[in-house]
Amino acid sequence: MLPTHVTLVDVGPRDGLQNESQPVPAATKVELVHRLQSAGLREIEVTSFVSPKWVPQMGDNAEVMAGIARQAGVRYSVLTPNMKGFEGALAAKADEVVIFAAASEAFSQRNINCSIAESIERFRPVAEAARAHGMKVRAAVSCALGCPYQGEVGIDAVDDVVQRLLDIGSHHIGIADTIGVGTAGRVQRVMEAAMKRVPLAELSGHFHDTYGQALANIYACLQLGVHTFDASVAGLGGCPYAKGATGNVATEDVVYLLHGLGIQTGVDLDALVDAGAFISDALGRPTASRVARATLAKRARGANA
Numbered sequence: 217m218l219p220t221h222v223t224l225v226d227v228g229p230r231d232g233l234q235n236e237s238q239p240v241p242a243a244t245k246v247e248l249v250h251r252l253q254s255a256g257l258r259e260i261e262v263t264s265f266v267s268p269k270w271v272p273q274m275g276d277n278a279e280v281m282a283g284i285a286r287q288a289g290v291r292y293s294v295l296t297p298n299m300k301g302f303e304g305a306l307a308a309k310a311d312e313v314v315i316f317a318a319a320s321e322a323f324s325q326r327n328i329n330c331s332i333a334e335s336i337e338r339f340r341p342v343a344e345a346a347r348a349h350g351m352k353v354r355a356a357v358s359c360a361l362g363c364p365y366q367g368e369v370g371i372d373a374v375d376d377v378v379q380r381l382l383d384i385g386s387h388h389i390g391i392a393d394t395i396g397v398g399t400a401g402r403v404q405r406v407m408e409a410a411m412k413r414v415p416l417a418e419l420s421g422h423f424h425d426t427y428g429q430a431l432a433n434i435y436a437c438l439q440l441g442v443h444t445f446d447a448s449v450a451g452l453g454g455c456p457y458a459k460g461a462t463g464n465v466a467t468e469d470v471v472y473l474l475h476g477l478g479i480q481t482g483v484d485l486d487a488l489v490d491a492g493a494f495i496s497d498a499l500g501r502p503t504a505s506r507v508a509r510a511t512l513a514k515r516a517r518g519a520n521a
């Protein structure tokens with residue numbers, strides 16, 4: 217039995233754009249968020265309150281948050297690596313903070329300049345403060361299916377970080393394949409381990425699509441009942457500290473899969489394709505979404521007929 221409804225978190229404005237080397241104006245980011253919410257997305261990861269020296273593209277975080285005409289029922293989340301980031305998130309009135317620990321020591325050092333244990337201690341006050349302010353705490357476990365620096369990552373290492381993130385008060389756990397190397401069987405084993413600790417309603421998958429496995433991995437998760445996934449409009453992005461990793465699975469492709477399975481998402485695929493076309497045009501390159509490419513080609517054939 218597959219789930220009847222899936223919640224999609226569009227991480228394109230954050231995970232998608234953080235890796236862009238060309239400057240993307242804040243107004244373009246705001247317009248992207250507006251288009252995503254108009255397309256029916258109810259969870260949008262907008263930006264990161266990280267160090268602008270580390271990730272310059274997210275340096276306009278406050279401006280982007282302030283520019284959004286908020287829609288009732290939409291949750292706007294932001295990444296917060298430490299209390300300084302939390303203070304930014306609070307001032308910007310984010311609904312949810314995302315903390316991000318790695319299941320690999322090597323990646324933790326490269327991404328946030330500290331060990332896994334140190335990162336958990338930095339996230340502890342963030343989680344406490346967020347809860348005290350009624351904000352949701354979502355925690356991402358990076359490199360859960362492999363690490364760009366150390367290679368294989370054991371399920372025990374993932375399990376350990378999941379538990380530590382729960383212990384400091386995370387409401388939600390996202391299992392992230394940062395470099396998109398996971399395959400369906402392994403993804404199921406990692407998810408099954410996480411399901412022993414995390415209720416299904418608060419467990420999600422975050423699959424970069426580097427090796428083209430993300431849709432298969434999502435299907436493998438659906439078979440277990442997992443019903444929340446991150447995805448990135450137009451398949452934007454990657455992580456600046458995971459070289460060679462491509463963007464997240466394209467939201468358009470996930471929506472097409474889910475609707476084909478009769479699973480509701482609340483997303484209007486045509487409007488989502490338009491949102492993806494908007495940001496792809498703004499970046500000056502074709503969309504990475506196969507579904508968007510096919511839809512746009514079909515529309516063009518229709519217009520020429």
Ligand code: HMG
Binds near residue numbers: 270301329357424454
């Ligand atoms: P650090 O250099 O060790 O930090 O960086 P520090 O505490 O020593 O501070 C150094 C300077 O940064 C100081 O400024 C701080 O004020 C400033 P200075 O005195 O030199 O002028 N600073 C900040 N400024 C703004 N906002 C902040 C902040 N914190 C310190 N929050 C730090 C440690 C964590 C800050 C840094 O390593 C960092 O910002 N890393 C961000 C890395 C990142 O954003 N990576 C991409 C997102 S994670 C991801 O994509 C994975 C995910 O998608 C899941 C998956 O796919 O795996 C979530």
Ligand code: MG
Binds near residue numbers: 231392394422424454
């Ligand atoms: Mg990511």
